[in-house]
Amino acid sequence: MALSVATAVELLDKHHLLREIIQGRTWSRNPARFAGADEELTSITYDTRQVQAGTLLCCKGRFKAEYLSGCDERGLKAYVSETDFSADCDAVGIIVTDSRKAMSLLSAQFYGRPQDELALIGITGTKGKTTTAYFVQAILNAASDGKAALFSSVDNCLDGHTYVASALTTPESMDAFRMMRQAVDNGMRYLVMEVSSQAYKVDRVYGLTFDVGAFLNISPDHISPIEHPTFEDYLYCKRQITANSKALVLGADCDHADLIEEDAAAAHVPVTTFALHNEGRGNGTKADTVAWPADKDHTAFHIDVAGTDMPAESRTDTDAPRSTANPQNQRADATDLPDGSDIYKLDMDGDFNYANAAAALTIARIAGANIGYRSISHALENVRISGRMEQFKDSHGPNIAIVDYAHNFASVSALIDFVIERYGAKSPRITLVSGSAGGKAVDRRQEIIEAAQHRVDSIIITTDDPDRERAEDICETMQSAVTDPDVQASIVVDRQKAVETAIAEARAHDGFDVILIVGKGEEQWLKVDGRHAPYEGDTYIVTRLFS
Structure with missing residues (x-):
C-alpha cells in the first residue's frame, strides 16, 4: 500500500x-x-x-x-x-x-514494511549487547552466505560485509526502516540489532516484533533526569522486548529473571536460557545453553547448545526458510558432538565474552541457522570489535594495556574480574583510566569509581564525551567518590595526556603493570558542546607509545 x-x-x-x-x-x-x-x-x-x-x-x-x-x-x-x-x-x-x-x-x-522480509533478532541488556550482536551476525552470515545485516552501537552493516560507524545504539524508527529497506534491497535475509532501553522509552522500535529477542542481563545504568528516572523505569523499558518477540533468549543468571519469565508467560513467548559455568539460579534450575572453561587459563570454552545435535560437518544451508521460533525447543540431555568439537576460542578475552558467545549460539539456532561446528567456530574466532577487550603489550617492557568500551559499574567490574583472574598470580599493579559522559547516566560517575577503587592501585580520571557539561566538573565529581585511602586518584583532563601519563607511570614502576583504558574504545572523537571534537583515539595512542 x-x-x-x-x-x-x-x-x-x-x-x-x-x-x-x-x-x-x-x-x-x-x-x-x-x-x-x-x-x-x-x-x-x-x-x-x-x-x-x-x-x-x-x-x-x-x-x-x-x-x-x-x-x-x-x-x-x-x-x-x-x-x-x-x-x-x-x-x-x-x-x-x-x-x-x-x-x-x-x-x-x-518503506514497504521491510521488516516482513527479514528475520529480526533484537538484543538488549546492560552489557554485552554489541559483542553478542556481532557474534550472531557472524554465525548467520556463515549460514546464509553473507546475508545478515547489523544495527549496533559501533557500526551498521546493510550488506553483510560493509561496516559504517553508527550514531545511536538503536536508530530512530524512520532511519531504521529506511536502512531495513536498503538491507532487503541488498539481498539480506536477517537483521541483528541492539535494542536499547531508550529505543522502547521513545518508541524507536514501536510496531516491531522480533523473531528472536534476547535479554542478556540487567544492572543499574542510564539513570538520569533525561533518560530513566529510576532503575525500575530502566528495567521496565528493557522488559518490553519480551512481549514484542516470538521467542526469548534469557540469561539464566540475570537479575529479575523470574520477572522476565513472568512477562514471557503472560505473552505466551517461549524462553530459552543460557549461562556461564552452569551454576543455575540457586533453585536447582539449570540453563538450557551452558558455557564452561575448556582449560585452566580460560582461553577456550565448551558450549553445550540448547536442544541441538549440532552437525560435525561444516555445512551451509543457504536455502533455509525464514526463521520461526520453535516453542518445543528443549535442552539436550547430553552433548552429542564429536569429542572436542564443542570447544570454541575467541579473539576477544574474558569469560563474559564466552557467555555472550553462548547467547549468540542459542539465538542463531532459534533463528534457523543450519550450519556445522567448524563453520561456527571459524565465524566466532574471527569476530573482532574495535575497542572491545583489545590487549596491547609494551615493546619496552612487561606491561600490557587493555582498551575497552566499559563505561558502567557492571562492565568495569567484569573487566577487573578478568584482569585478576588472568593476571592475578603475577601481582600486577592495575591502573584505570576513565571518565564519564556528560548530560546522561550521571549515576555512572560514582559507580565506575565504586567498581574500581578497592580493586585497582591507581585511577586517572579524564575526559569522556562531556558534551555540554564541563569536563572538569565531571572529573571532580568522580574524584569526590573516591573513599579508599589506598588508591591513588588523580585528574588529567586532557585524555591523550591521561593515557600517556598512565603508560609513563607504569614504565616507571618496577614490576608488572596492567593499564585499563575504558569508555571510548577506538573512537577518534570526543563529544564536546554537541559536536565531535577530533581525538587521536585510545587504541591509536597505545599503539603509538607501545610500538
Whole structure:
C-alpha cells in the first residue's frame, strides 16, 4: 500500500493514534475533504531541511513552529504532529496522540514494511549487547552466505560485509526502516540489532516484533533526569522486548529473571536460557545453553547448545526458510558432538565474552541457522570489535594495556574480574583510566569509581564525551567518590595526556603493570558542546607509545 495522506490517516486511525486532520479552517477526520489526499507521498522525513515537493514531515521531540519556515515554498504536503501548526504553514496537519509512535508506523509503511522480509533478532541488556550482536551476525552470515545485516552501537552493516560507524545504539524508527529497506534491497535475509532501553522509552522500535529477542542481563545504568528516572523505569523499558518477540533468549543468571519469565508467560513467548559455568539460579534450575572453561587459563570454552545435535560437518544451508521460533525447543540431555568439537576460542578475552558467545549460539539456532561446528567456530574466532577487550603489550617492557568500551559499574567490574583472574598470580599493579559522559547516566560517575577503587592501585580520571557539561566538573565529581585511602586518584583532563601519563607511570614502576583504558574504545572523537571534537583515539595512542 503506497503512502498518501489518506492511507496515512487510515493507518493511524486503525492504531488509535488519530485525533483529527487540520488545514486552515477545515477540521475533520475524513481525508476526502482535503485536496490531493490520495496522491502518493514522495518522501518522509523528520528534518525540515529535507522537505521537498510531496514530503510528509514528522514533527517529533521539541519541534518548534519556526522550523516550518520555508516549507510551504518547498512543497510540504503534510505534517504529523501532536500540535496544530495551521497558523504556521499551509500543509495538511495530521494531528495525533503520539508523534513518535505515528512516525514509526508511517515510516514502516512508506518503506514497504521491510521488516516482513527479514528475520529480526533484537538484543538488549546492560552489557554485552554489541559483542553478542556481532557474534550472531557472524554465525548467520556463515549460514546464509553473507546475508545478515547489523544495527549496533559501533557500526551498521546493510550488506553483510560493509561496516559504517553508527550514531545511536538503536536508530530512530524512520532511519531504521529506511536502512531495513536498503538491507532487503541488498539481498539480506536477517537483521541483528541492539535494542536499547531508550529505543522502547521513545518508541524507536514501536510496531516491531522480533523473531528472536534476547535479554542478556540487567544492572543499574542510564539513570538520569533525561533518560530513566529510576532503575525500575530502566528495567521496565528493557522488559518490553519480551512481549514484542516470538521467542526469548534469557540469561539464566540475570537479575529479575523470574520477572522476565513472568512477562514471557503472560505473552505466551517461549524462553530459552543460557549461562556461564552452569551454576543455575540457586533453585536447582539449570540453563538450557551452558558455557564452561575448556582449560585452566580460560582461553577456550565448551558450549553445550540448547536442544541441538549440532552437525560435525561444516555445512551451509543457504536455502533455509525464514526463521520461526520453535516453542518445543528443549535442552539436550547430553552433548552429542564429536569429542572436542564443542570447544570454541575467541579473539576477544574474558569469560563474559564466552557467555555472550553462548547467547549468540542459542539465538542463531532459534533463528534457523543450519550450519556445522567448524563453520561456527571459524565465524566466532574471527569476530573482532574495535575497542572491545583489545590487549596491547609494551615493546619496552612487561606491561600490557587493555582498551575497552566499559563505561558502567557492571562492565568495569567484569573487566577487573578478568584482569585478576588472568593476571592475578603475577601481582600486577592495575591502573584505570576513565571518565564519564556528560548530560546522561550521571549515576555512572560514582559507580565506575565504586567498581574500581578497592580493586585497582591507581585511577586517572579524564575526559569522556562531556558534551555540554564541563569536563572538569565531571572529573571532580568522580574524584569526590573516591573513599579508599589506598588508591591513588588523580585528574588529567586532557585524555591523550591521561593515557600517556598512565603508560609513563607504569614504565616507571618496577614490576608488572596492567593499564585499563575504558569508555571510548577506538573512537577518534570526543563529544564536546554537541559536536565531535577530533581525538587521536585510545587504541591509536597505545599503539603509538607501545610500538
